[in-house]
Amino acid sequence: MSPDAASPQRAILQFLTSLRSPARILVAISGGSDSTGLLLLLDEAVKAAPHLKISLCAATVDHALRAGSADEAREVAALCASLGIPHIIMIWQGDKPKTGIMAAAREARYGLLAAAAESFEADLIVTGHTFDDQRETLQMRGMRTEQISTGIADAVLFNRRFWILRPLLFSNRADIRAFLKERGVPWIDDPSNEDVTYERVRTRRKLSADAGAERNIRAAWEARLALSARGADWLDRHFTLHGGLLGQVTPDGLRQDRAVLDYALGRLTAIFGGQPFVPGRAQMDRVLTFVTGSRLGRMTAGRVVFDLRRDGLHLARESRGILPLVLRPGEAGVWDGRFGAVNRSGTIIGVEAQAGHSLIPVLVTGIQPPRVGAVNDSIMLEESPAPKDLGALDSCDIPRIKSEDRNEGGSDGRLPKGAWKRAMAAAPVLSAEGAPLSEESARMVELTPYFAPFDRFLTRFDFIFANRLSAVFATAPYARLPLRSIDGKTI
Known part of the structure; x- marks a missing residue:
């Protein structure tokens, strides 16, 4: 999982050798070039290295959003059968939302993939996200905020249970397609990938090459990991939980480095407010100005009451807007x-x-x-x-x-x-x-x-902080990464 991977083949080999073994990998395959390339790359590498004790299984999610999706899923099933890889088709059942269809489809997709992994007794899930996807994501997030983004994470824990890994995240789509052409393996082109009503498609058409993107992403990852570790240390030193309902930050904790306070307090706000995301930049600036000021009192942000007193800051969910x-x-x-x-x-x-x-x-x-x-x-x-x-x-x-x-x-x-x-x-x-x-x-x-910003999707960058928070709330620790090393470094 290294940004320095010279080719898809090298990226896959490095990924497999970094895994804890024995391991059973569920490959999420839609039939597109990225996921089809991922399946074939893994299949070749696993067969060439039986000593790694790694096996494959696969799942295709049929979102049932357009005609022909069921036929495409059956084509993928035939490909997996020809390779001797167990495969299952998971169908998104029920009515589909009128708005926010992409977000809803993503939620459904990962839920179905987790169910497939459960049935196959898989240890982890892999997806075919590429560097092209990464650049599109960075571009879209860059249009919404001036903050440096970590982009798509290379490892995400879903529902506290299954790690979703992306071994081709720094491989180019063109290289993956070249590999498939060499093997004579076709792929399916999803027409939605050309539908300009979707933001990602519009962004893709405007993208220009950025030679420093890999370096910037890697630096952002390292910074986020360091911040997570410092935030965990801040929890140990300055935060107390009372009765599972009331948080308290010591006065000294409010005088710590602003970046650490921003990181930790933003995530505590999301947790006490039951929100999947930390407050936006403008709202967090207002919170930080208040809690680091000298005037005692209360304010509300992100569904949380911040009560600043001489003994520190107290955080609790506001009692309004709580649905049964x-x-x-x-x-x-x-x-x-x-x-x-x-x-x-x-x-x-x-x-x-x-x-x-x-x-x-x-x-x-x-x-x-x-x-x-x-x-x-x-x-x-x-x-x-x-x-x-x-x-x-x-x-x-x-x-x-x-x-x-x-x-x-x-x-x-x-x-x-x-x-x-x-x-x-x-x-x-x-x-x-x-x-x-x-x-x-x-x-x-x-x-x-339940930790709304972490328990559904937890990136490895926030793992240290989230795991420390689990100890504070006396809950079970999060599942550890199924990796022995990342970028050649033992973990």
């Missing part, structure tokens, strides 16, 4: 972009925000409650009917609030009342038709923290 989630028996979903929920009970359950309910919120197993105070100084709640293995709050979990601490936060390490109450208002509550769940049903509902 209804799960039938056996269903799973994500509530508010912040909690994964699995309903293993035999009844329909609802997950809603505490605000406006008399129900007691539940916290997640493994999360430590806030510091306990004396009863007469605490906010008192009736004991929760929810089971203790769900981490339910009861009266002894409520932070102690001294009267002199109510505006600025306590100097003795206890939480300010206002900040904690806001966090509690956005806490999840479980119900069945508006009534509390029975203890038996509640025990069958699993709630776990």
Whole structure:
């Protein structure tokens, strides 16, 4: 996976030798030149190096968006059969959205590829993205922001489970097509690749050569990896999580290098706000100006309340705009972009925000409650009917609030009342038709923290920070990369 790969063949050989083995690779193949070239390159290399103990399987996603797609998928199946490679066709079923079709297709595609990998017991997925795709992506992102982009990542973890790797990311499409022509293997040209209603097609037609693009991408990758590591160290030193709901940054943490603060606080904002992306540049500049200033107070951005006090910065989800989630028996979903929920009970359950309910919120197993105070100084709640293995709050979990601490936060390490109450208002509550769940049903509902910017798609550049965050939230670590080395460097 090196930007210095001189040819597709060299890129594939370097990729295979970098893999942890034995390994089973699922090749995503549409029938286009890039993915067909990827399959043949891998097939030749794997057969030439049996000592690597690597096997292949393949999947074609039929998006069912145009006539002829089913026939094309069958052509790919025939090619795989001729090579002796197990293959499956995955069809995107159901109604298609009227707008945002490309994004929806991408979501469906990776979900179906993951299902195929599961059925084949594959260890990883590979796609045929090329340097041409990379340049188009950089051009499109460059039109939206002045920040240096990392472009398409060479490794992305999908759903915390499968790593998606792109071994041809620095190989040119022309070289891949030349390889296919030498082998006498045809490919399918998707007509959507010439449809100028798509931004990528319009960008492709305007692209000019950039001799320094590879070097710039590599530098951006190294910078992002370094920032992820520094952000993880910042978490260790300056961030505390209370009750799984309220984040706190020390005053010293707000005085750290602005680039690190921007990186870490932007991602914490996305996590506490349940958003898949960090706030935009203008919004983050406003947040950073506020949190690094000398004026205490509150502001809201990205669905997060930033409460700046003498004891530091407190972050909590604002209680507005939180939609309920209804799960039938056996269903799973994500509530508010912040909690994964699995309903293993035999009844329909609802997950809603505490605000406006008399129900007691539940916290997640493994999360430590806030510091306990004396009863007469605490906010008192009736004991929760929810089971203790769900981490339910009861009266002894409520932070102690001294009267002199109510505006600025306590100097003795206890939480300010206002900040904690806001966090509690956005806490999840479980119900069945508006009534509390029975203890038996509640025990069958699993709630776990969900990181919206990471848990669906996590690039390797953010892996260090995200994995450290998993430890802070007491969740399982992310699956490690299936590589022994990257660019010749052992990892």
